[in-house]
Amino acid sequence: MGKRGGYLVTGAIGAALSAGYLALAARLPLGAMDQPGAGVFPVVVGVLVLLSSIAVLWEGWRMPAEDAVAMPAGVDAVRVLALLGLLVGYVLLLPWIGQLVGSFLFCLLVIRLLSRTPWPWIALQAAAIAVTAQLVFVRLLQVQMPRGILGF
């Protein structure tokens, strides 16, 4: 898809989003002019999102078809999607497997994705990152990360 297509899709998503948002905003109390309610500002914002989405559509419509977007292709696209997949998997599993184990597994797979380092060396690097993060953030700075079923 070229830049023109990207703009048209973005504008259409924005318009749909603004329609849904405005429908929800209309259910909020609007109050009166001298007593504006919680719905007034969202209605103004919803209209702004709608108008700006139309501006995106308009610019997309007038854009030359040959304008390109530098999106990754082939193995590069697979690498980006794989990293995104690992990130999604990490945050979805985090409440169950906990910060320490989750970070270790995540780092293990990310390092493997981005390098050809042998597995034992990768495991050592991933463990170093996960344990350091645990010590600094959870123990030292007292960030209450999910502990998971293993309790850490």
Add this chain to the structure above:
Amino acid sequence: MDPIEGLLYGFGVALSFQNLAAALLGALVGTMIGVLPGLGPVAGVAMILPLSYAFEPVTGLIMMAGIYYGAMYGGSTTAILLNMPGESASVMTCIDGYQLTKKGRAGAVLALVAAGSFVGGTVSVVGVMLFAPWLAKLGILFGPAEFLALAGGGLLILSRISGGSFAAGIFPMSLGLMLSTVGQEAITAQNRFTFGYLELAQGVELVAAVVGLYGIAEILTLVESRRAAPPPVPVRLREMLPTKTEWRRSAPSFGRGTAVGFLFGLLPGPSAAMSSFASYRLEKAVSKYRDEIGHGAVEGVAGPETANNAAATSSMVPLLALGIPFGSVTALMLAAMMVHGIQPGPLLMQSNADVFWGVIASLYIGNIALLVLNIPMIGLWVSMLRVPRHIFLPIILVIAVIGSYGVGNSMVDVYGLILLGVVGYLLRKLDFQLAPMVIGLVLGPLIEKHLREGLFMSGGDLLVFVESPIALGIWILVALVLAGGALAPLLRRRGANDRSSP
């Protein structure tokens, strides 16, 4: 308290052990963030935001300011050594900086950048010290109409001048405003767009949003290419002494860069990046050696690098004096103040003199810290560029997740981090600007507050927003900037058509 008394008081605050350590640590961490690809100043400051809540407000703000200008300096290191700008404000530095590296002058240029950043930052602090109290006094006259004009008008100008087309700025801005309405609203405690999830009542977490939009999106871009950056040129301490000629040629550029940077910092928009661009153009226009600029001239580095640090410093003026941030980093600092219960605005100088003057004094200290840290430690920063990306990228991602979760102990914020990371990645691919989205998210509640207050106070009369000369003046200025932005491409096209027609 006059500026001198205020500054002395500020030094008393900033020179406490805790605050001095915060300034030094901020400058150090900021430089590291600027040197490493994957995190710019905005995402770097966002990640430190939750940690700053644990400190006294002034300590947290001093650390955030240190990170900001540390990252500005760090970003220029990769621009000079690798032709890779660490952040947008260093783009212009690549042109002449890398050429000078190829000529074997990398060390000297890095020293000149450190000196220029120090000059720009320090002189700009004097401007902040003199200008901010004056503006704060003016700000006391402001009511809801003036603040609405300043926040709303500033946001509109920012969206228009951030770069790209009209839609590329206004669309992300409106998305940012939309995100700002999620959660419990302040006046009647009504939950909006929470879909029954209590965790959403706190609203969209700023840290997660900024780290997602800037950090995660940047990392996704970085892994597109399998090719790692080339190893940097080793720089030894003895190579860092510029020649007399290089000093002499840089001095006027330091002066011009400072003036340009200070002025741009006061305006809405990505002031550091815009000022470095304007300074480069100025050097090209007025420098005695303008023909050499673009082929490895010290003026092409000294001017822009001085300007971006001066702008980073003077961008504190609208925040400290009026409580209105005109850039993403100052928006984060505003968020930090509000979490601590500090009401930013014209009364800050009286109600929280320690914060106001302590931050200003810390800017002096931070600039000295940058100079002291960066010249002797240049070898360390260069060696950091040798850390392979398969090591630092997972580190950044793990810290991003922990940072986003840690603010509200909520997985919803972490999901928001990933979602906004993908949104940021796609919007950047289409050349949309992300700064208006972040500032829309921060300024949304302020704009709503002033809008509703104005309507309450005027009995529902909309004219209240343009009745005062200050508010009217601001709106006219906004209209002129917007109209100028819309007309400029038409005039350029007409000019081009006239030249091409026989």
